[in-house]
Amino acid sequence: MPLTFTAAGKTVKIVKVKGKDDTVRFLQNLGFVEGEPVAVISENAGGLIVRIKDGRVAISKEMACRILVA
Amino acid sequence: MNIRIALAGNPNSGKTTLFNALTGSNQYTGNWPGVTVEKKEGKLKGYGKGETTVTVVDLPGIYSLSPYTLEEVVSRKYLLEEKPEAIVNIVDGTNLERNLYLTTQLKETGIPMVTAVNMMDLVRKNKEELNLAQMEKDLGCPVVEISALKEEGIDRLIETAVSVAKKAEPSHRLVFDEKLESVISAIEKKLGGLLPQNNPDWYAIKVFERDEKVVEQLCLTASLKQEIDAYISSVEKEYDDDSESIITSARYHQIETMIHDCYVKRNRQSDSISDRIDRVVTNRILALPIFALVMFLVYYVSVTTVGSILTDFVNDTLFGEWILPSASAALESIGCAEWLNGLVVEGIIGGVGAVLGFVPQIFVLYLFLAVLEDCGYMARIAFIMDRIFRRFGLSGKSFIPMLIGTGCGVPAIMASRTIEQDRDRRMTIMTTTFIPCSAKLPIIALIAGALFDGAAWVAPSAYFTGIVAIVTSGIILKKTRLFAGDPSPFVMELPDYHIPSVKNVFHSVWERGSSFVKKAGTIILLSTIIVWFMQAFGFENGVFTMVEDMNNSILAMAGNCIAWIFTPLGWGDWKAAAAAVTGLVAKENVVGTFGVLYGFGEVAEDGMELWGTLSSEFTAFSGFSFLVFNLLCAPCFAAMGAIAREMNSAMWFWIAIGYQTLLAYACSLCIYQVGTWITTGVFTLGTVIAGIAIIGFIYLLIRPERKVA
Numbered sequence: 001m002p003l004t005f006t007a008a009g010k011t012v013k014i015v016k017v018k019g020k021d022d023t024v025r026f027l028q029n030l031g032f033v034e035g036e037p038v039a040v041i042s043e044n045a046g047g048l049i050v051r052i053k054d055g056r057v058a059i060s061k062e063m064a065c066r067i068l069v070a
Numbered sequence: 071m072n073i074r075i076a077l078a079g080n081p082n083s084g085k086t087t088l089f090n091a092l093t094g095s096n097q098y099t100g101n102w103p104g105v106t107v108e109k110k111e112g113k114l115k116g117y118g119k120g121e122t123t124v125t126v127v128d129l130p131g132i133y134s135l136s137p138y139t140l141e142e143v144v145s146r147k148y149l150l151e152e153k154p155e156a157i158v159n160i161v162d163g164t165n166l167e168r169n170l171y172l173t174t175q176l177k178e179t180g181i182p183m184v185t186a187v188n189m190m191d192l193v194r195k196n197k198e199e200l201n202l203a204q205m206e207k208d209l210g211c212p213v214v215e216i217s218a219l220k221e222e223g224i225d226r227l228i229e230t231a232v233s234v235a236k237k238a239e240p241s242h243r244l245v246f247d248e249k250l251e252s253v254i255s256a257i258e259k260k261l262g263g264l265l266p267q268n269n270p271d272w273y274a275i276k277v278f279e280r281d282e283k284v285v286e287q288l289c290l291t292a293s294l295k296q297e298i299d300a301y302i303s304s305v306e307k308e309y310d311d312d313s314e315s316i317i318t319s320a321r322y323h324q325i326e327t328m329i330h331d332c333y334v335k336r337n338r339q340s341d342s343i344s345d346r347i348d349r350v351v352t353n354r355i356l357a358l359p360i361f362a363l364v365m366f367l368v369y370y371v372s373v374t375t376v377g378s379i380l381t382d383f384v385n386d387t388l389f390g391e392w393i394l395p396s397a398s399a400a401l402e403s404i405g406c407a408e409w410l411n412g413l414v415v416e417g418i419i420g421g422v423g424a425v426l427g428f429v430p431q432i433f434v435l436y437l438f439l440a441v442l443e444d445c446g447y448m449a450r451i452a453f454i455m456d457r458i459f460r461r462f463g464l465s466g467k468s469f470i471p472m473l474i475g476t477g478c479g480v481p482a483i484m485a486s487r488t489i490e491q492d493r494d495r496r497m498t499i500m501t502t503t504f505i506p507c508s509a510k511l512p513i514i515a516l517i518a519g520a521l522f523d524g525a526a527w528v529a530p531s532a533y534f535t536g537i538v539a540i541v542t543s544g545i546i547l548k549k550t551r552l553f554a555g556d557p558s559p560f561v562m563e564l565p566d567y568h569i570p571s572v573k574n575v576f577h578s579v580w581e582r583g584s585s586f587v588k589k590a591g592t593i594i595l596l597s598t599i600i601v602w603f604m605q606a607f608g609f610e611n612g613v614f615t616m617v618e619d620m621n622n623s624i625l626a627m628a629g630n631c632i633a634w635i636f637t638p639l640g641w642g643d644w645k646a647a648a649a650a651v652t653g654l655v656a657k658e659n660v661v662g663t664f665g666v667l668y669g670f671g672e673v674a675e676d677g678m679e680l681w682g683t684l685s686s687e688f689t690a691f692s693g694f695s696f697l698v699f700n701l702l703c704a705p706c707f708a709a710m711g712a713i714a715r716e717m718n719s720a721m722w723f724w725i726a727i728g729y730q731t732l733l734a735y736a737c738s739l740c741i742y743q744v745g746t747w748i749t750t751g752v753f754t755l756g757t758v759i760a761g762i763a764i765i766g767f768i769y770l771l772i773r774p775e776r777k778v779a
């Protein structure tokens with residue numbers, strides 16, 4: 001399911017980042033790779049704040065939809 | 071021998087802080103990713119051992135050697151093309167895993183390298199531990215612990231870096247698993263002698279990743295290219311992933327194993343203070359009110375309250391009552407020539423003094439900006455504003471240049487490099503100077519004080535005008551062919567909040583504030599001297615002489631040549647026209663020129679209220695029209711230069727300047743014409759044209775969007 005369905009406070013594992021453009025590559029460089037745990041810290045109208053590795057990343061809803069997690 | 075040491079690392083890992091510590095310079099730091107956008111060189115401080123000199127190079131932060139935004143291209147280019155003698159790889163110790171990802175790539179370049187684990191003060195505070203010996207072994211390069219902010223470990227780092235550079239021993243890449251290694255050697259075999267002998271592996275990996283630049287560089291024949299492509303595709307099929315992701319995962323895998331045996335990580339609190347603050351300041355409902363409140367406070371305090379109390383003191387008391395009369399008296403008492411007295415008192419003190427009077431306000435503004443920049447809120451602002459800006463076709467990242475632009479337009483225009491998409495970047499460059507910079511502050515304060523009796527709404531209205539101009543420009547421009555299309559999806563790292571360091575804030579305020587003062591002492595001084603001579607001399611009764619009536623001066627002649635252009639805007643007087651034109655050199659000149667033409671000279675004679683005569687030559691609407699024109703029109707030469715550099719195209723430069731000037735003219739026209747019509751009922755051709763402009767503007771705003779193919 002897309003990352004947008006994950007409730008704040010939950011940790012899930014990344015299955016795939018859909019698409020193949022510069023933004024996806026950028027996300028992968030930031031650590032959004034297959035099997036990596038990602039925790040949703042908070043959610044607001046614009047998007048999500050998530051924790052990946054030890055970093056905190058803000059992503060828009062639109063992009064979060066393309067991150068598939070399980 | 072000169073050794074170049076490049077500082078490379080992730081954004082916000084502390085490279086510039088280290089650079090400042092090493093070179094004693096005062097470069098721009100801040101707590102958000104993407105502060106540095108251009109490389110900067112400096113001489114290593116206190117290093118003069120014999121023949122060797124050391125140059126330190128600060129680079130923009132990068133997440134990988136495959137650049138995403140423009141400033142990252144700068145770093146990749148420098149590292150790969152200029153090949154420094156050594157790299158100091160700055161790694162943020164509180165986020166080791168992600169930071170080491172870049173380290174694995176830097177090691178592949180073959181450039182001798184030292185890894186500096188920065189932010190050790192925070193790592194220790196978290197009670198985490200690093201096994202340096204193990205890390206050195208795993209990474210295959212020296213590792214030094216430092217804290218750039220506290221200047222700890224810096225000497226050791228430099229010693230190590232210099233010795234590594236002198237040894238010139240190339241760094242080696244980390245090995246992948248067997249399967250991937252065989253793929254890489256297969257590619258090397260296929261490419262045979264084509265790969266540069268000094269570092270074939272790096273090229274092979276890049277070819278595998280389908281790095282366009284490298285593939286181009288290698289000039290492969292069509293058939294060889296096809297063969298390689300087919301091979302990569304077959305590997306991709308086997309892995310069920312694209313080649314780039316395969317490498318990315320493999321790198322992260324290398325790091326995981328490494329971290330495992332050299333880093334004792336404590337179970338961090340899952341809910342840090344920063345997370346809790348974020349929950350409030352990025353909250354669905356609260357985010358915007360909080361942001362609006364912060365912004366209001368910043369500008370209200372710096373422009374209207376504290377700043378203006380100080381400024382009034384400097385203007386009225388310091389210059390008006392103390393310096394001016396005493397300077398005038400002193401010059402008279404030593405029997406100084408009348409013209410020289412005029413030049414010094416009316417020209418220099420009047421002009422430069424009018425500008426210097428705003429120094430307190432500008433320092434207060436810079437103080438707030440420095441705190442905002444160093445605490446970590448900037449990145450959040452970009453995130454919060456993204457949702458809104460997207461509707462106007464801009465990305466939230468455009469807001470960072472705009473905030474920086476309240477200080478100075480030049481770094482603001484450069485800061486737009488962090489915006490991924492060219493069209494959004496260009497639009498940000500075009501619109502960011504609509505936000506009043508610190509040099510426009512004196513114009514705002516002057517108009518507010520002299521024409522509106524210091525009304526509290528004038529200063530906020532100037533910022534409001536800037537924001538409305540940006541938003542409407544966004545909407546209008548997005549509907550044209552040049553800018554159509556959506557901005558890239560928002561992705562940005564959010565740093566931890568921290569209490570701004572006194573040192574950083576002080577440096578930043580000092581650096582920028584003093585450059586304002588310096589500018590007053592150089593460009594503004596020169597301009598006011600020229601303006602004074604031009605207004606003091608001219609033709610009277612057919613001879614060139616010092617004029618009795620300013621209206622006969624050269625400046626009046628020159629001003630009158632262009633003043634007609636501004637007549638429809640309500641200020642077709644040569645003095646206002648001259649002020650606006652000198653404003654192109656530097657915006658402070660608008661006030662400086664008025665200072666020479668109207669200002670302190672009067673005060674000295676009759677002690678009348680400051681700027682008394684100025685108000686008699688403007689109405690409320692022509693005054694506001696003058697203000698808006700100067701806020702929106704083409705910025706100063708320095709900022710125009712920045713626009714030209716960043717646009718990197720003559721056509722785009724002229725589009726930007728043309729658009730700004732046109733918009734400024736149209737807005738001022740409408741304000742003056744419509745305002746005059748409503749208040750006095752005078753209806754002229756100008757009113758008709760203003761009406762047409764308004765209708766045209768509304769049409770451009772609401773016309774249907776162009777569909778992008």
Ligand SMILES: Nc1nc2c(ncn2[C@@H]2O[C@H](COP(=O)(O)OP(=O)(O)OP(=O)(O)O)[C@@H](O)[C@H]2O)c(=O)[nH]1
Pocket residue numbers: 080081082083084085086087088098099100101102103104105106107129130131132188189190191192216217218219220444571574
């Ligand atoms: N606690 C702590 N903070 C640090 C240290 N070094 C840097 N910082 C802070 O980290 C933030 C980022 O520092 P910069 O030097 O601007 O980072 P940079 O790597 O140049 O960032 P970019 O130019 O965006 O790539 C600033 O707020 C610094 O005060 C350190 O050793 N300890």
Ligand SMILES: [Mg+2]
Pocket residue numbers: 085086087098099105106129130131
């Ligand atoms: Mg920097």
